[in-house]
Amino acid sequence: MLRKAHISLLKDHWKTIDQSNCEDLNNITDEIHRLAQFPAMLGKRYFEHKDDDSQTNMHWIDGRGFVGKKSEANPHIQMSFLPSAFQLSLWVSDRGQAFIFDVLNKSKADLTSEIKAALRTIGSYEAELFNLNLHYDIPEHHTDRGGRYFEHYNDSQLQEVLNFERIRSNAHLAILEVVKQFTDCTEVATWPHHFDVGSYLVLERDEQGQMTKTISIGMAIHDGVHEEHYFYVNPWRREGEFKAETFPELANGKWCTSGNWTGAILPISSLQGDADSQVATLATYFNKALSQALETIEAEAPAWTTA
Numbered sequence: 001m002l003r004k005a006h007i008s009l010l011k012d013h014w015k016t017i018d019q020s021n022c023e024d025l026n027n028i029t030d031e032i033h034r035l036a037q038f039p040a041m042l043g044k045r046y047f048e049h050k051d052d053d054s055q056t057n058m059h060w061i062d063g064r065g066f067v068g069k070k071s072e073a074n075p076h077i078q079m080s081f082l083p084s085a086f087q088l089s090l091w092v093s094d095r096g097q098a099f100i101f102d103v104l105n106k107s108k109a110d111l112t113s114e115i116k117a118a119l120r121t122i123g124s125y126e127a128e129l130f131n132l133n134l135h136y137d138i139p140e141h142h143t144d145r146g147g148r149y150f151e152h153y154n155d156s157q158l159q160e161v162l163n164f165e166r167i168r169s170n171a172h173l174a175i176l177e178v179v180k181q182f183t184d185c186t187e188v189a190t191w192p193h194h195f196d197v198g199s200y201l202v203l204e205r206d207e208q209g210q211m212t213k214t215i216s217i218g219m220a221i222h223d224g225v226h227e228e229h230y231f232y233v234n235p236w237r238r239e240g241e242f243k244a245e246t247f248p249e250l251a252n253g254k255w256c257t258s259g260n261w262t263g264a265i266l267p268i269s270s271l272q273g274d275a276d277s278q279v280a281t282l283a284t285y286f287n288k289a290l291s292q293a294l295e296t297i298e299a300e301a302p303a304w305t306t307a
Contacts, residue, residue, distance in 0.1 A: 002283040006177040010283070013173055014275045015166035017268065020159070022228045028160040029221050029229075031149055032083050033195045034141050035103055037132055038111065039068030039079035039088070040192035045129045047071050057189040060172040060197065064089075065165070066190060075124060083161045086150065090118050097122075105148045108132055136193045167229060167268060170278075171197050171219035174231075178217055178286055196220040198232075203297065212238045215293050216263075217286070225258045226265055231285065234263035235293040247292050252285040264289035 002010070040056040047055040047069055058066040065082035075094040081103075082089070088101040088111065099118040101111055112132060119127035143149060150157065172188060175198060179185045184202040191198075198218020206212050216234040220226075231253070235242055242262040244255040253266035266285045271278040 002174075002177060002286050003181075006180070007279060007283045010170075010174060010177060010279045011276055014170055014279050016275045017166055017170065017271055017278060018159075018163045019269060019272065020163055022222075022269070024156075024160050025163065026222045026228070028157060028164055029195075030139070030141060032081075032161070032164060033138065033221065034108075034143055035081050035083075035088065035149060036066050036190070036195065037134065037138075037192055038115065039066060039081055041132055041134070042077070042079045042090075042115075042130070043069045044135070045131070046073070046077070046125055054187075054189070057191050059187075059189055060168050062169055073124065075122065077122065077125065084158070084165055086153075088115075090115065092122055103149045104153055105151055107146055107148050108143050109146075111149075138193065138195075167219075168197065171231070174282060174286070175199055175217055175219070178290070194220060194223065196232075203294075204237075213297055215290065215297065217290075219268075225256065225261065225263075226267060229268040231266040231268075231282065232263045233286070233289040233293055234261065235297045237297055242296065246296055250285065250288050250292075252281050253289060264293070 036058065039058055043055040049055060055069055058068050061067050063082070064080050065085075067080040068078055070076050070078040070093065075092050078091045078093065080089045080091070081087070086102060086104045088103060090099040090101070092098070101114050103111060112130065116127040116130055119125045119130060141147075175188050179188060179199050179201065182201045184205075186200040186202070188197065188199045190196070196218045198216055200211070201215045201217060202211050203215065204211070204213035214236050216236065217232065219229060219231045222228050241260065244257040244262055247255040247264070250264060252270060253264050255262065255264050264285070266282065271281055
């Protein structure tokens, strides 16, 4: 839910989203998705394994972009990717050292080679372990066949990249404000597989601490559910599935079922007008969709949901 105080905070920091061509934004997103695999795979190759694979996830930080996890071992290393700078950065925090990799017109092999060279310089990490062999499937891309990142770069692409960053920054901020209302939730993070930013709101656990009722919230990129970026509210319980027709209609957004996934979605194109209008649309969506999800999942709604 989004109380008035949280809506005001969103308005103060919201970056107005341009309603650009959906296909152009999707193409730019595909390039960025691929490049975000570099910090994700640094986590996969060198960091402590987590059962949920969270060693590969990233946080969005304005001015730094997608920031991967920091290694447990010394020296501590961390990688980030800032799309609008077209740069990957490998940080060695103990030494105040950074290696910068320009990505424009580079191939996957080029960047992998440069990163391995940096790891050799750092020492302590076996450079040859680093690669971009993914342990999950993502859509095929021209860079898988030796193509270069942003190989046909122009100024209009930069505008799409900047719009992508505004969308991602807003989404991260909005989800952070929602999770503040819940006492048990996962960290807000970007997952490199589906490239969504989100969190699980945990409503119930069993005696072993396993989740039995949750609502996942976030923002996804174009996929089999919808052709453009969209916010989502996805209720889940261990016993029993949901279908879209279970839920009342939403004024903003809609409930839909795709395979075994059911959720309320709000396409990014629904956010029209100035910043205040965009925030108001998003707040109405989250408040209504979460209220309906809580009621249907048979979870006790927090006291503020009726405010």
